[in-house]
Amino acid sequence: MKTVSAVALDDTDRKMIRALQGDGRMTNADLAKTVNLSESACLRRLRALEAAEVISRYTAIINERAVGLPISVFVTVTLSSQAEASLTAFETAVSTVPEVVECYLMTGGSDYLLRLVVRDVDDLERVHSRELTRIPGVTRVSSSVAMRTVVKRGALPV
Numbered sequence: 001m002k003t004v005s006a007v008a009l010d011d012t013d014r015k016m017i018r019a020l021q022g023d024g025r026m027t028n029a030d031l032a033k034t035v036n037l038s039e040s041a042c043l044r045r046l047r048a049l050e051a052a053e054v055i056s057r058y059t060a061i062i063n064e065r066a067v068g069l070p071i072s073v074f075v076t077v078t079l080s081s082q083a084e085a086s087l088t089a090f091e092t093a094v095s096t097v098p099e100v101v102e103c104y105l106m107t108g109g110s111d112y113l114l115r116l117v118v119r120d121v122d123d124l125e126r127v128h129s130r131e132l133t134r135i136p137g138v139t140r141v142s143s144s145v146a147m148r149t150v151v152k153r154g155a156l157p158v
Protein backbone atom coordinates (compact mmCIF):
# COMPACT_ATOMS: atom_id res chain seq x y z
CA MET A 1 0.00 0.00 0.00
CA LYS A 2 1.48 3.33 -1.00
CA THR A 3 1.63 6.28 1.36
CA VAL A 4 -0.79 9.14 0.73
CA SER A 5 -0.23 12.54 2.35
CA ALA A 6 -3.04 14.38 4.10
CA VAL A 7 -4.96 16.69 1.79
CA ALA A 8 -6.24 20.12 2.81
CA LEU A 9 -10.05 19.86 2.80
CA ASP A 10 -12.48 22.76 3.00
CA ASP A 11 -16.01 22.61 4.43
CA THR A 12 -17.53 21.74 1.04
CA ASP A 13 -15.08 18.86 0.53
CA ARG A 14 -15.99 17.54 3.99
CA LYS A 15 -19.73 17.81 3.23
CA MET A 16 -19.20 15.90 -0.01
CA ILE A 17 -17.22 13.18 1.77
CA ARG A 18 -19.82 12.81 4.53
CA ALA A 19 -22.62 12.58 1.95
CA LEU A 20 -20.79 9.95 -0.10
CA GLN A 21 -19.89 7.93 3.00
CA GLY A 22 -23.61 7.72 3.69
CA ASP A 23 -24.55 6.90 0.10
CA GLY A 24 -21.75 6.03 -2.31
CA ARG A 25 -24.29 5.56 -5.13
CA MET A 26 -25.57 9.13 -4.86
CA THR A 27 -25.80 10.79 -8.27
CA ASN A 28 -23.71 13.86 -8.99
CA ALA A 29 -26.95 15.87 -9.27
CA ASP A 30 -28.05 14.80 -5.78
CA LEU A 31 -24.58 15.39 -4.36
CA ALA A 32 -24.48 18.87 -5.89
CA LYS A 33 -27.86 19.71 -4.30
CA THR A 34 -26.70 18.34 -0.95
CA VAL A 35 -23.58 20.52 -0.86
CA ASN A 36 -25.06 23.59 -2.63
CA LEU A 37 -22.92 23.50 -5.77
CA SER A 38 -23.65 23.46 -9.46
CA GLU A 39 -23.36 19.99 -10.98
CA SER A 40 -20.23 20.92 -12.95
CA ALA A 41 -18.47 22.42 -9.90
CA CYS A 42 -19.44 19.39 -7.85
CA LEU A 43 -18.07 17.00 -10.45
CA ARG A 44 -14.79 18.96 -10.65
CA ARG A 45 -14.39 18.76 -6.88
CA LEU A 46 -15.30 15.08 -6.85
CA ARG A 47 -12.70 14.30 -9.54
CA ALA A 48 -10.10 16.30 -7.55
CA LEU A 49 -10.88 14.27 -4.40
CA GLU A 50 -10.51 11.06 -6.41
CA ALA A 51 -7.24 12.24 -8.02
CA ALA A 52 -5.82 13.12 -4.60
CA GLU A 53 -6.88 9.65 -3.38
CA VAL A 54 -9.10 11.12 -0.68
CA ILE A 55 -11.72 8.89 -2.30
CA SER A 56 -9.79 5.77 -3.20
CA ARG A 57 -12.69 3.62 -4.49
CA TYR A 58 -16.41 2.98 -4.34
CA THR A 59 -17.65 -0.28 -2.88
CA ALA A 60 -20.68 -2.11 -1.50
CA ILE A 61 -20.78 -3.03 2.18
CA ILE A 62 -21.83 -6.67 2.39
CA ASN A 63 -23.64 -8.14 5.39
CA GLU A 64 -21.26 -10.89 6.54
CA ARG A 65 -24.02 -12.99 8.12
CA ALA A 66 -26.16 -12.81 4.98
CA VAL A 67 -23.38 -14.41 2.91
CA GLY A 68 -22.65 -17.16 5.45
CA LEU A 69 -19.61 -15.64 7.19
CA PRO A 70 -21.04 -14.80 10.62
CA ILE A 71 -17.88 -15.19 12.72
CA SER A 72 -15.20 -12.51 13.03
CA VAL A 73 -11.90 -13.70 14.43
CA PHE A 74 -9.03 -11.46 15.51
CA VAL A 75 -5.68 -13.16 15.11
CA THR A 76 -2.29 -12.00 16.34
CA VAL A 77 0.73 -13.32 14.47
CA THR A 78 4.34 -13.29 15.60
CA LEU A 79 7.16 -13.84 13.13
CA SER A 80 10.63 -15.26 13.76
CA SER A 81 12.20 -12.14 12.24
CA GLN A 82 11.18 -8.54 11.70
CA ALA A 83 13.60 -8.06 8.80
CA GLU A 84 12.00 -6.32 5.83
CA ALA A 85 12.21 -9.46 3.69
CA SER A 86 10.35 -11.47 6.35
CA LEU A 87 7.63 -8.84 6.67
CA THR A 88 7.21 -8.62 2.91
CA ALA A 89 7.06 -12.42 2.54
CA PHE A 90 4.39 -12.66 5.25
CA GLU A 91 2.33 -9.81 3.78
CA THR A 92 2.46 -11.37 0.33
CA ALA A 93 1.41 -14.78 1.65
CA VAL A 94 -1.36 -13.55 3.96
CA SER A 95 -2.85 -11.41 1.19
CA THR A 96 -3.72 -14.62 -0.69
CA VAL A 97 -5.89 -15.99 2.16
CA PRO A 98 -9.47 -14.96 1.25
CA GLU A 99 -10.74 -15.16 4.83
CA VAL A 100 -8.28 -12.42 5.89
CA VAL A 101 -10.26 -9.23 5.40
CA GLU A 102 -7.91 -6.93 7.32
CA CYS A 103 -4.22 -7.11 8.20
CA TYR A 104 -2.22 -4.59 10.23
CA LEU A 105 1.49 -4.40 11.03
CA MET A 106 1.55 -3.68 14.76
CA THR A 107 3.74 -2.41 17.56
CA GLY A 108 3.87 -4.35 20.82
CA GLY A 109 4.03 -8.05 21.53
CA SER A 110 2.83 -9.35 18.15
CA ASP A 111 3.86 -8.39 14.66
CA TYR A 112 0.47 -8.49 12.93
CA LEU A 113 -3.20 -8.25 13.79
CA LEU A 114 -5.59 -9.91 11.34
CA ARG A 115 -9.35 -9.97 11.11
CA LEU A 116 -10.80 -13.07 9.53
CA VAL A 117 -14.36 -13.91 8.59
CA VAL A 118 -15.31 -17.59 8.72
CA ARG A 119 -18.40 -19.80 8.48
CA ASP A 120 -17.85 -21.74 11.69
CA VAL A 121 -15.22 -23.16 14.04
CA ASP A 122 -14.27 -25.87 11.54
CA ASP A 123 -13.60 -23.18 8.95
CA LEU A 124 -11.45 -21.29 11.49
CA GLU A 125 -9.47 -24.44 12.24
CA ARG A 126 -8.88 -24.98 8.53
CA VAL A 127 -7.61 -21.43 8.00
CA HIS A 128 -5.45 -21.66 11.12
CA SER A 129 -3.87 -25.04 10.40
CA ARG A 130 -3.72 -25.06 6.60
CA GLU A 131 -3.08 -21.41 5.86
CA LEU A 132 -1.72 -19.19 8.64
CA THR A 133 0.59 -21.59 10.46
CA ARG A 134 2.08 -22.75 7.15
CA ILE A 135 3.32 -19.30 6.17
CA PRO A 136 7.13 -19.34 6.46
CA GLY A 137 8.44 -17.41 9.45
CA VAL A 138 5.26 -17.61 11.53
CA THR A 139 6.19 -18.68 15.06
CA ARG A 140 2.98 -17.90 16.98
CA VAL A 141 -0.70 -17.51 16.09
CA SER A 142 -3.29 -16.56 18.69
CA SER A 143 -7.00 -16.23 17.92
CA SER A 144 -9.90 -14.49 19.66
CA VAL A 145 -13.47 -14.91 18.43
CA ALA A 146 -15.65 -11.81 18.55
CA MET A 147 -18.88 -12.52 20.42
CA ARG A 148 -20.65 -9.38 19.21
CA THR A 149 -19.85 -6.30 17.16
CA VAL A 150 -20.40 -3.23 19.31
CA VAL A 151 -19.16 -0.47 16.98
CA LYS A 152 -18.41 -0.84 13.28
CA ARG A 153 -18.30 2.41 11.42
CA GLY A 154 -17.86 2.62 7.70
CA ALA A 155 -17.60 6.40 7.79
CA LEU A 156 -14.61 8.43 8.92
CA PRO A 157 -15.20 11.45 11.22
CA VAL A 158 -14.39 14.19 8.68
